[in-house]
Amino acid sequence: xxxxxxxxxxxxxxARGQGRSHALRLAEEGADIxxxxxxxxxxxxxxxxxxxEDLAETVRLVEGLDRRxxxxxxxxxxxxxxxxxxxxxxxxxxxxxxxxxxxxxMPITGEQAKADLAWHEAIGVMLTGVYxxxxxxxPAMIEGGRGGSIVITSSTAGLxxxxxxxxxxxxxSVGYTAAKHGVVGMMRAYANALGSHxxxxxxxxxxxxxxxxxxxxxxGRYVEEHPDTADAMQNILPVPMIExxxxxxxxxxxxxxxxxxxxxxxxxxxxxxxxx
Numbered sequence: 001x002x003x004x005x006x007x008x009x010x011x012x013x014x015a016r017g018q019g020r021s022h023a024l025r026l027a028e029e030g031a032d033i034x035x036x037x038x039x040x041x042x043x044x045x046x047x048x049x050x051x052x053e054d055l056a057e058t059v060r061l062v063e064g065l066d067r068r069x070x071x072x073x074x075x076x077x078x079x080x081x082x083x084x085x086x087x088x089x090x091x092x093x094x095x096x097x098x099x100x101x102x103x104x105x106m107p108i109t110g111e112q113a114k115a116d117l118a119w120h121e122a123i124g125v126m127l128t129g130v131y132x133x134x135x136x137x138x139p140a141m142i143e144g145g146r147g148g149s150i151v152i153t154s155s156t157a158g159l160x161x162x163x164x165x166x167x168x169x170x171x172x173s174v175g176y177t178a179a180k181h182g183v184v185g186m187m188r189a190y191a192n193a194l195g196s197h198x199x200x201x202x203x204x205x206x207x208x209x210x211x212x213x214x215x216x217x218x219x220g221r222y223v224e225e226h227p228d229t230a231d232a233m234q235n236i237l238p239v240p241m242i243e244x245x246x247x248x249x250x251x252x253x254x255x256x257x258x259x260x261x262x263x264x265x266x267x268x269x270x271x272x273x274x275x276x
Contacts (some may be wrong), residue, residue: 002030003256008093010086011035012076012133013103015050017211018153020058021244022251029252031098034072034089036082038103042125044118044172046110047216068093076129077152079136086136091150098255099137100151101130101183101272106176109218113172122175125239129183134190137198147198149255153247154186154203155180156233159266159274184266191264200263204250207270208233208241215241236272 009026013019014035024035039052055071062069068087074081090096105125107118130152141148154161158180163169184203191201208214223230235241250269253259268274 002028003019003252003258005030007097007255008089008095009098009100009255010096010133010137011100011102012082012090012129013037014058015054015200016058017213018206018209018244018247019100020054020061021100021248022063022102023058023069024065025245025248025252026098026100026255027065027069029256030067032067032093033069033071034060034086034093034096035069036072036076036085038075039073040142041239042105042107042121044107044112044115044121045105046218047110047212049105050212059153075147076133077124079132081204082129082132083136086140090140093213095144095146096137096140097144097146097148099134099141099148100251101133101152103129103133104153104213106213106219107172108170108176108257109222113170116171117147118170118172119175121206122172122179126176126179127186130183130186134186138194140146141199142197148200150190150194150201151201151251151254152183152203152254153268154183154205156205156207156268156270158184158203159205159268162229162232164232165226168226168229188264195263200254200259201219202254202263202265202267204254205266205268205270205274206227206242207235207273209247210243233273234276235270236275239271240273242269
């Protein structure tokens with residue numbers, strides 16, 4: 001029996017990358033999945049974003065693990081759309097126990113990062129979108145009376161400032177940093193408010209992860225153009241980046257009985273990067 005047998009997880013940004021990894025890893029441990037993704041391009045993002053075909057592949061892979069999944073296209077910035085996805089999952093499964101507020105973008109490269117829209121899309125997806133994701137699920141978690149686990153994906157950029165020059169301080173990069181710091185405050189507020197219901201809330205803070213958001217031509221060029229920022233992103237352990245499942249394993253731990261007394265914690269999964 002898996003560590004999450006009989007539980008249901010609500011995951012934003014599940015079409016590929018970390019979100020897909022979380023869906024698969026939680027499914028391996030016995031959870032059924034409710035997930036959604038935009039599956040379209042945002043103007044502030046230079047690299048190719050996920051597609052409907054990516055989301056369909058997540059569905060195929062979860063079902064291949066003999067778990068059930070409800071997956072929809074939805075914009076995390078649209079509160080009604082997020083609620084509709086959660087409601088569809090509740091209609092299918094009758095419960096929600098785990099929330100992974102994972103949806104994220106990297107609007108820091110190219111000319112589009114210098115437009116004010118990059119700030120708004122960063123905050124919209126990674127701060128407002130986290131709020132909408134949590135608010136959709138929390139009433140059902142409280143009503144279920146079984147407690148639960150909320151894990152918000154922040155970043156090492158949510159624990160320290162990584163931009164080391166004025167040139168790198170664009171609306172997109174500052175918006176990214178602000179959002180990733182902002183969800184830490186949100187996590188602490190929800191951890192306090194939900195503790196009496198047995199609902200725990202934590203953040204995870206990855207270093208660079210081997211995912212399409214980082215492993216692309218645009219980000220590779222950005223690192224070359226901003227060597228001071230690239231140096232600030234170096235890890236202590238001798239790895240250039242970690243894998244999606246390293247974050248997924250942390251989420252499984254935090255959401256299982258093994259993490260039952262962990263709440264209000266900002267957990268780096270960063271190969272030591274924030275200790276440099």
